[in-house]
Amino acid sequence: MTASTPVAEPTGGAGSVPSPRAGGSLRAFVKGGGLVRWTGRTGALIPVLALGFILAVLVVEAIPAIRYNGLHFFTKSIWDEGTGYNSRIVTTNGVKHLTGADYGALPEIAGTLITSAIALIVGVPISIGAALFIVERLPRRLANGVGIFLELLAGIPSVIIGLWGALTFGPFIAHHITPVIARNMPDVPVLDFFRGSTGNGEGELTSGLILAIMIIPIVAATSRDLIRQVPILPREGAVALGMSDAQTARKVTLPWVGAGIVGAVVLGLARALGETMAVAMTCGVALGAVSSNIYGTMTTIAATIVTYLDTAFLDGSGFAVRTIAELALILMVITLAVNVAARLMTRRVSGTPLPIGAGF
């Protein structure tokens, strides 16, 4: 990083390719490879700087909200920017806000985690099963055709999926599927989360399933590419040992690319956590309450930010926007934590090193 003399490389092209016209220092800089080197260094720094900058801005914006909202922000279910027409701007502990401003983001945080969990629980097995099926069962030409559809599905704008979810998919499951489930679920802890009123199709389950549909192409396409890289020999070894297809997949094929599969799942989870529009259109945006069952209206961090931002700008004290920033910071921390956890898991999964460079 501290190479201050980019031209003075000991073994460059300078000696082997004598250039009589290389007079200007700029030309020497370009010809000696300095331009490429410095472009590369700058390019490598940009992601680091960008992440740092975004985090810094979010923290600065959110600090007043963190001070006023306190720890209750994580435990309360309320979203109140102030007392309507009678509101005045007051200052508490140096933080300007409207009288009666009271925020608790439990519904947002819970909603984000629950919908993402639904998406993973439903989406990941389907994705990996589909990837295995495409690689191992479909003839090559058909597999390529299906692959094109996967990539098309990944490219559909989320607003279109959201519209379909709000107009077609949500009402359909609310009228034909969820009432049957809700009626037949026993009234015991955990399972009673699936009982009760099934609503009109806007809510947790619809959003979670929409997210599942959105992560399937990402996870499936990535897994498919990984599974294709598994060499035939260990797979044949498993088959020749009398393992069933399922055992071969579970014991040999998937562990061979285990670290990559975890990466694919995290890619999907990151999409699910941050997905905004499709969720905002199908969740019902219930800012102040956590749903009592899986069918009820809810909200996520991303959906709250996008739907509430307009209103927040009307808050003359600016406090609502700062609360939005705090919300965004939480989402950012969750996303980063998921990535770090994935890295740790990847290290554990790949505990059995693969024969890269083992040279047999």
Next chain:
Amino acid sequence: MSTAADPASSPEASAERTASIAPTVTAAAQQPYDDSAVALSAVDLTLSFGQHTILSNITADIRRGAVTALIGPTGSGKTTLLRTFNRMNDKVSGYRHDGDVLIDGRSIWHPGLELTSLRRRVGMLFQRPNPFPMSILDNVVAGVRAHKMAGKPAMKSIAEQHLTEVGLWAAVKDRLKDSPFRLSGGQQQLLCLARALAIQPDVLLLDEPTSSLDPNATESIEALVRTLVPDITVVIVTHNLAQAVRIADRTIFLNKGRLVEHGPTKQLFENPAEEETANYVGGRFG
């Protein structure tokens, strides 16, 4: 190990022994299929992938408890024949077969014979070592687990037994939880052999098992193969004629998908009945 230590004498001795049971292939083929001397038999087997006919009208009885080598030039169909015995070809696109392969007198394609149980009885070792991405211990017992042949507490002792059998126990006993990919190529192949032996197969198919190994590792695999008979019937595909002479009791010579000659190894190499065989084993083609 004593027979294997002197590889030149063992095929000869076994050849004489087996010759006294059934002097010619034709005579063995005429015996009923429940004859306990025959482990596997191909009956007029013709096999093709799409337009390409790989094997034509192969009829051969694989003697139980003996090592049978499949030799022939590249493209003669020896690996395809070997992989037919545990039905590894079935899913190749365009696969089609006529005729039959019998194991203990019963068709390997019989609907009542489950594919997984056929493969438990007919094990296989490949051209290159192919350990699974799991610990050394788990590799050895992978098949035992898949077929639920033993409970959890027995796994360690099963692994020890078979690693000892292939002579790998001393080298790996302190690193059973380690990755198999850190082992040398020869050790990996021995591990794969231990894995194949752990499910107690009746027949072991070896597809050029030493082609990627150095001479020392080759020698230890060959020595091991000799110790497997007569408990296990071994069929080995090899490009290495000297290897066939060293370890095989009987040899089948294939050329262009036809079975040219099948007989005791010594006879086939020293006094072949067919001119084609004489040309091949004499190094005049192939």
